[in-house]
Amino acid sequence: MSEPRILVVEDETNVRELEAEILREEWEHVDTAVDGTDALRLLAENVYAAIVSDLAMPKLDGRGLYHEVERRYPAAHGRLVFVTGYAEAEEYDEFLRMSGVPVLAKPFTIAALVGAVQRAFSPA
Amino acid sequence: MVPHVVEPSPQRYRELVEEGRGLICTHDLAGVLLSVNRAAADRLGYTPEDLVGRSLGDLLAPGVRPLFPQYLDRIRRASSDEGLMLVVTRAGEERTWAYSNVRAREAGGVEYVLGHAHDITDIKRADARGGDVEALRSVGQLALTTAHEINNPLTVIVASLQLMIARGQVTDEAARYVQRAIKSAEQIRDVVRDMSRITRLELSRRAAQRPPVLDLTRSSPPDSPRQ
Numbered sequence: 308m309s310e311p312r313i314l315v316v317e318d319e320t321n322v323r324e325l326e327a328e329i330l331r332e333e334w335e336h337v338d339t340a341v342d343g344t345d346a347l348r349l350l351a352e353n354v355y356a357a358i359v360s361d362l363a364m365p366k367l368d369g370r371g372l373y374h375e376v377e378r379r380y381p382a383a384h385g386r387l388v389f390v391t392g393y394a395e396a397e398e399y400d401e402f403l404r405m406s407g408v409p410v411l412a413k414p415f416t417i418a419a420l421v422g423a424v425q426r427a428f429s430p431a
Numbered sequence: 432m433v434p435h436v437v438e439p440s441p442q443r444y445r446e447l448v449e450e451g452r453g454l455i456c457t458h459d460l461a462g463v464l465l466s467v468n469r470a471a472a473d474r475l476g477y478t479p480e481d482l483v484g485r486s487l488g489d490l491l492a493p494g495v496r497p498l499f500p501q502y503l504d505r506i507r508r509a510s511s512d513e514g515l516m517l518v519v520t521r522a523g524e525e526r527t528w529a530y531s532n533v534r535a536r537e538a539g540g541v542e543y544v545l546g547h548a549h550d551i552t553d554i555k556r557a558d559a560r561g562g563d564v565e566a567l568r569s570v571g572q573l574a575l576t577t578a579h580e581i582n583n584p585l586t587v588i589v590a591s592l593q594l595m596i597a598r599g600q601v602t603d604e605a606a607r608y609v610q611r612a613i614k615s616a617e618q619i620r621d622v623v624r625d626m627s628r629i630t631r632l633e634l635s636r637r638a639a640q641r642p643p644v645l646d647l648t649r650s651s652p653p654d655s656p657r658q
Contacts, residue, residue: 392582
């Protein structure tokens with residue numbers, strides 16, 4: 308069985324590189340995308356075991372990415388995890404409740420990020 | 432057959448003015464009150480008898496009282512005047528009345544002003560509260576955006592320090608300082624999170640205080656067709 312591939316979607320360069328670095332300690336294949344549109348480009352080329360995405364991003368945000376993944380790649384839909392500093396934002400409240408996508412609040416610990424990705428491999 | 436038209440009696444006219452809920456008064460061209468209906472007097476905390484003979488200007492809030500001569504000048508030159516006036520009740524409360532006054536002439540040729548007003552204080556206060564909620568909402572949005580901007584670099588600080596420890600890149604001596612830095616960063620995280628929650632709670636509380644508005648849809652009978 309091939310190694311799982313993970314996609315990190317984050318517009319903040321420092322956060323994106325750090326998330327990828329942490330996950331590469333555990334898994335070999337970690338790709339990065341700068342926003343939802345960039346993520347869709349990579350999703351067209353690869354199958355990901357987990358998609359770790361920011362919520363607030365330019366071009367296509369996490370909510371838009373969720374809907375596109377749901378439409379284009381229904382199988383990948385349950386492998387999404389949102390990592391956000393907007394966990395308290397009213398703007399995303401309703402969406403997060405409706406979608407049921409796990410949310411990891413920034414700033415997170417290494418253990419919390421790794422744990423969230425592991426759970427995304429086999430969603431309940 | 433000639434329709435029988437009932438002429439309104441003088442008593443009915445008098446009742447219309449004296450017992451009606453509209454705020455009605457008459458004053459001479461110098462602003463001295465000639466008559467005040469009960470609704471207007473009640474709203475100000477006086478009886479009509481208390482007010483007759485006094486200047487309308489005396490009932491205005493001190494801040495706008497200097498404008499009274501300008502009003503009298505306008506109503507003398509034009510046949511009508513309308514606008515807002517800030518009055519003070521006997522208890523000292525300032526209230527806003529929207530007035531629409533016209534100059535009239537008695538049968539004997541003496542001119543006077545017929546004043547008609549609505550108390551719009553509650554509407555204005557509701558508007559002001561609505562403005563407060565909007566202002567608070569903007570501040571709240573700023574706080575949430577700031578929280579997001581703080582949380583991103585904080586993520587980098589906390590995770591980078593943890594990564595250094597996990598990789599054994601920190602000596603035992605330095606680890607104490609790194610742990611202290613992580614703990615402080617987590618305190619900042621908690622402050623930001625609490626700030627966001629308080630902002631949202633405050634926004635919800637203020638929104639709940641907004642006065643109810645007439646909901647025409649809800650006011651319709653249950654079985655009436657909805658447009």
